[in-house]
Amino acid sequence: MTSLPKSPSPKRLGLVIDLDTCVGCHACAVNCKEWNTAGYHAPLPDTDPYGKDVDGVWLNRVHGFETTGDTGGNNKDGRTVYFPRSCLHCEDAPCVTVCPTGASYKRTEDGIVLVEEDKCIGCKLCSWACPYGAREFDSDGGVMKKCTLCIDRIYNENLDADERQPACVNACPARARHFGDFNDPNSAVAKLTAARGGVELMPELGLKPTNRYLPPRPAATVGAMADGASLDDAPTTGGGFLGWIDRTLSR
């Protein structure tokens, strides 16, 4: 059924991604590929993986951006930001409502957006409808694939309790990824979002994505970098032998 659930789901499962601590190592993307090529969406094919035209289906992509910095506030200096991009499990998911077959749907119980591959005709319209590029087409199987929030891990009682998290979250060495229920104010994801001012992506579209991104903290300014000071006008300070050399050379 491609109509969206009428009432908000009791649970709103999703991810918090910390752009401050992400180091851009791609471990989340690799572990996602590893788990999901044998999981719900198996296989995630690669075409020509060792050749000239490498291509393949990945449900998580890690971009690296640079920012130029802004004139005001805490962000006046430019910086690099690593940015993992995957499905945000929107409340008003346009990828669901455009699906002509009912293959694309949003679960009423926890809000996860899934593709039922057996019903997918591979028309690709859902991937056109998603502004975030969360869906990738599997040209081998002729069907669409997307992040499942590792539905085959998070409810999997064959795994140890601390393993019942999405593969990307388990893999992250920088603890930049967190999983939980946004409807629970005591969950780690809700607390982190509140404490760090977690943001929606493209809020202007009003799709109400579940996942939140934590903006980078103000950059640490140490030593000569502080306040944009240049070494040329470093003040003469200190005494002793080095102070004497400094004063002598500064004359």
Add this chain to the structure above:
Amino acid sequence: MHPAYSVIFLTTATGAGYGLLALLGVLRAIDHLPHDRTFGVIVLGLALALITAGLLVSTAHLGRPERSWRAFSQWRSSWLSREGVLAVVTYGPALLFALSWLILQRNDGLWPLAGWAAAGFSVATVYSTSMIYRSLAAIPRWHHPLVAPVYLLMALATGAVWLNAMLMPFAPGNEVLQAVCFAALAAAWLVKIAYWRAIDSAVGDSSSASATGLTGFGQVRPLDPPHVQDNYLLKEMGYVVARKHSAKLRRLTHLLAFLAPLVLIIIQTATSGPASLAAAALAAIAISFGVVIERWLFFAEAQHKVMLYYGADRI
């Protein structure tokens, strides 16, 4: 957006076919068409052939065409599903209309209703085709109020110009149809110009900063790409047409889809005999090429917001 030939053929062929069918239904209902059976076989045959070929070819771009019957199920939410349902339902009144004309040769009593119904469902099908694109907020150049009028008027104009050409050997000088041709071509031209002006001057709502949650951090631009070669997203959504090519193709659209058919139909009305027939036929050929270029540009010029992650500043 990648201009897939199957979808360009689907939208232009079914557009012309439904435009033709709608005009046939209405003009016969108000008794402005020859009752000739041969004429009926040719024009109705062409309309249904264009529609059927377009629908069949459209399944070529599906990954799993054998499951396409499932696409009739989600008409409550999906415009693509509505298009499929309406396309199939339209065959009902269209075949009744064919029965009344080609076999029973009747146009009295309730029979004109079949023509009106075929026309109504044709318009609804073309409208739902246009809404597939119109409803996608991720692609602002499609998410535009003029998209549906462009689709409807282009369908009407191509259908009218084709009907005008095929009517020539049977009943030249159908003034109602010529008036429809002029009106549809002029209206389609104006709306298309307005659409192009609107998309050229539009400033996108989304930026690379809003797409990454980095509003307030200055300009955001890609540094390390997530993959080393084009992936599905870049192949499907990353199509870019050079500005100079798009300007040239727009000029070609002005010429072939609008100006040439208008001038040729004026020549057709001013002349008689073979010259008149040739002008009408050339108008039909010109608009066929014109509408394909117009539709190619509709896809190729559309920008998808996902490109904000791949170097676009604002979409």
